[in-house]
Amino acid sequence: xxxxxxxxxxxxxxxxxxxxxxxxxxxxxxxxxxxxxxxxxxxxxxxxxxxxxxxxxxxxxxxxxxxxxxxxxxxxxxxxxxxxxxxxxxxxxxxxxxxxxxxxxxxxxxxxxxxxxxxxxxxxxxxxxxxxxxxxxxxxxxxxxxxxxxxxxxxxxxxxxxxxxxxxxxxxxxxxxxxxxxxxxxxxxxxxxxxxxxxxxxxxxxxxxxxxxxxxxxxxxxxxxxxxxxxxxxxxxxxxxxxxxxxxxxxxxxxxxxxxxxxxxxxxxxxxxxxxxxxxxxxxxxxxxxxxxxxxxxxxxxxxxxxxxxxxxxxxxxxxxxxxxxxxxxxxxxxxxxxxxxxxxxxxxxxxxxxxxxxxxxxxxxxxxxxxxxxxxxxxxxxxxxxxxxxxxxxxxxxxxxxxxxxxxxxxxxxxxxxxxxxxxxxxxxxxxxxxxxxxxxx
Ligand SMILES: Cc1cc2nc3c(=O)[nH]c(=O)nc-3n(C[C@H](O)[C@H](O)[C@H](O)COP(=O)(O)OP(=O)(O)OC[C@H]3O[C@@H](n4cnc5c(N)ncnc54)[C@H](O)[C@@H]3O)c2cc1C
Numbered sequence: 001x002x003x004x005x006x007x008x009x010x011x012x013x014x015x016x017x018x019x020x021x022x023x024x025x026x027x028x029x030x031x032x033x034x035x036x037x038x039x040x041x042x043x044x045x046x047x048x049x050x051x052x053x054x055x056x057x058x059x060x061x062x063x064x065x066x067x068x069x070x071x072x073x074x075x076x077x078x079x080x081x082x083x084x085x086x087x088x089x090x091x092x093x094x095x096x097x098x099x100x101x102x103x104x105x106x107x108x109x110x111x112x113x114x115x116x117x118x119x120x121x122x123x124x125x126x127x128x129x130x131x132x133x134x135x136x137x138x139x140x141x142x143x144x145x146x147x148x149x150x151x152x153x154x155x156x157x158x159x160x161x162x163x164x165x166x167x168x169x170x171x172x173x174x175x176x177x178x179x180x181x182x183x184x185x186x187x188x189x190x191x192x193x194x195x196x197x198x199x200x201x202x203x204x205x206x207x208x209x210x211x212x213x214x215x216x217x218x219x220x221x222x223x224x225x226x227x228x229x230x231x232x233x234x235x236x237x238x239x240x241x242x243x244x245x246x247x248x249x250x251x252x253x254x255x256x257x258x259x260x261x262x263x264x265x266x267x268x269x270x271x272x273x274x275x276x277x278x279x280x281x282x283x284x285x286x287x288x289x290x291x292x293x294x295x296x297x298x299x300x301x302x303x304x305x306x307x308x309x310x311x312x313x314x315x316x317x318x319x320x321x322x323x324x325x326x327x328x329x330x331x332x333x334x335x336x337x338x339x340x341x342x343x344x345x346x347x348x349x350x351x352x353x354x355x356x357x358x359x360x361x362x363x364x365x366x367x368x369x370x371x372x373x374x375x376x377x378x379x380x381x382x383x384x385x386x387x388x389x390x391x392x393x394x395x396x397x398x399x400x401x402x403x404x405x406x407x408x409x410x411x412x413x414x415x416x417x418x419x420x421x422x423x424x425x426x427x428x429x430x431x432x433x434x435x436x437x438x439x440x441x442x443x
Contacts, residue, residue, distance in 0.1 A: 009051050009055060011051045012043070012055060015052075016040070016041055016042075017042065019038075027042075028077060030071060030076050030077050031069055031071075031304070032304065032306055033307070034303070035079055036079050037064065037080065037082060038082065039083070041055065041085065043084065043086065044088040044089055046169050049193055055082065061081045062078050063082055063084060064082070066086065066087075068109050068132050068134070069133065070129065072308070072395070073397070073399065073400055084193065086105070086107035087107040089195060089196075090112065091104075094117070094120050099200075100203060102122065102124065104124075104134050104138075105195060106133065106135030106138075109298075110126040110129070110132050110133075111130025111295055112130075112296065113126065114130070114290055114291040118289060121205050122204070123146070124156070125146035125151075126144045128145060130297070130299060131299050134197065135194055137153060138153050138188075138199075139154075140187075141393050141395055143364060144238075145207070145238060146202065146204075146207070147344070149235045149238065149259040150202055150345055151348065151349060154186060154356060156200045156201075157184070157185055158198045158200055159171065159172065159198040160194050162188075162195065163195055164192040165424065165425040165426075182353075182416075183421070183424070185356065186355025186356035186357075186394075187421070188355075190417070190424075190425060190430050190434055191420060191421060192425065204259055204261075204290055205261065207258060207287070207289075207293065208256075208263065208269070208285060209257055209285065209288045209292070210283065211282070211284050211285070212253075212256065212270075212280070212282070213253050213254070213280075213283070214276050214280055215247075215281055216243070216252050216326075217249065220319065220325060222252060223322035223339070224318070224322045225277075226241065226273070227317030227341075229273055235259075237258050237341075238256075238257050238340075238341050239341045240338065240339065241255075241338060241340075242336070242338050243329040243339075250330065256270050256273055256285075263287050308371075309375045309378045309399070310397065311366075311382055312364060312389075312392050312396035313389025313390070313391070314390055315385075316360070316363070321363075324385045325339070325365055327385075333369065333378075335368060336367065336368045339365055341362070342364050346359065355409065355416070355417055375399065392408050400437050
């Protein structure tokens with residue numbers, strides 16, 4: 001491991017954690033990956049973020065940027081480099097309750113955001129886990145529990161503050177620095193360190209929450225039925241599916257969330273999901289406060305506790321795609337296969353409006369393997385879907401290298417992403433975090 005001098009600039013005094021420090025054990029790793037950085041820096045202000053970047057660059061050390069540490073690639077830490085951990089940069093502020101305008105700093109966790117906003121009757125659809133950090137999710141997408149009603153988290157960002165690789169602090173919105181603002185919403189990891197986001201929240205206190213388990217047929221008809229139900233459902237309904245072995249077939253565990261304040265509204269919206277599949281195995285539903293979906297009980301330090309390999313693809317459901325999904329889920333290597341309903345408000349946004357261009361598909365398919373399964377076994381299981389998917393989401397890709405780039409940022413989006421990564425980060429300071437995705441793709 002590289003030894004780094006612990007003498008730090010005055011503005012970072014007390015904010016450096018090196019291997020001898022008792023705090024190091026809980027700061028060195030991410031959720032998926034055990035790592036051994038030479039130093040973890042804990043800035044609390046944008047100026048300190050700039051100083052942390054200078055500290056790393058002056059010493060020629062690789063930089064990893066961490067908000068919540070839940071990134072699947074594990075690249076929010078490194079071995080022998082510097083981690084800029086934003087967990088102390090975590091303020092959450094309601095700027096204008098009537099306009100539902102909220103400012104969240106990158107190091108806050110979504111559980112804390114939900115908890116704070118619930119006091120104002122507001123909510124932001126983020127993801128399904130409270131320990132995920134604001135920064136990693138809101139620079140790539142944000143497929144949350146209310147995705148069809150709210151769109152992606154990035155679709156509701158109205159302004160950002162970013163520290164560039166050279167330490168400059170920039171404010172970007174639709175009028176100021178529109179290129180930077182465009183890139184942050186989907187490809188933010190390659191342009192700088194986003195320190196804060198201004199986001200338009202939803203007025204929402206409670207949600208309907210239903211858990212439904214059905215037995216599927218073997219040919220995938222249950223999946224096409226699910227997609228048909230979702231296509232016809234009001235946007236208040238979003239759902240996530242987990243496919244699990246069940247006898248000779250599979251069971252489909254559906255979590256349905258309805259953006260509605262009354263149980264009377266929830267029941268008819270969820271009812272068509274109860275008709276899916278060969279047999280209804282279980283069902284329950286309740287009204288719950290929104291923070292119960294991303295609870296503070298999820299908060300925990302990341303110590304590499306969940307090693308895994310994950311890939312994903314966006315698609316429009318069809319008979320052929322449903323059969324391919326069933327094939328992946330039934331593979332002898334037993335990957336965990338999950339589906340997310342997309343569409344709705346996500347597809348109101350023009351493909352070129354943000355650096356997340358996937359605006360016509362209705363389904364996100366995610367597959368993961370856990371040790372002893374590895375990347376090769378996941379790729380082998382994923383083969384039936386590999387040629388069928390039509391795009392991918394950066395944040396459910398644990399190997400964001402060259403091959404992933406064209407699926408995540410296809411066509412003109414990819415061209416613009418490469419140009420803007422090059423413009424805002426000419427020395428490639430943030431590229432190691434992306435496994436040199438853009439740079440490799442240009443070579
Ligand atoms: C259990 C679990 C559940 C999940 N559920 C969902 C879900 O429902 N929906 C969804 O959309 N995603 C979900 N994800 C994926 C999640 O969006 C990503 O893992 C995300 O990157 C995590 O954010 P983080 O801040 O915790 O990540 P970190 O590990 O801190 O960062 C990941 C990467 O993001 C970049 N980054 C982080 N902070 C910044 C910043 N401030 N500025 C610029 N770049 C930055 C860096 O490249 C970094 O390497 C889930 C992940 C896990 C592990």
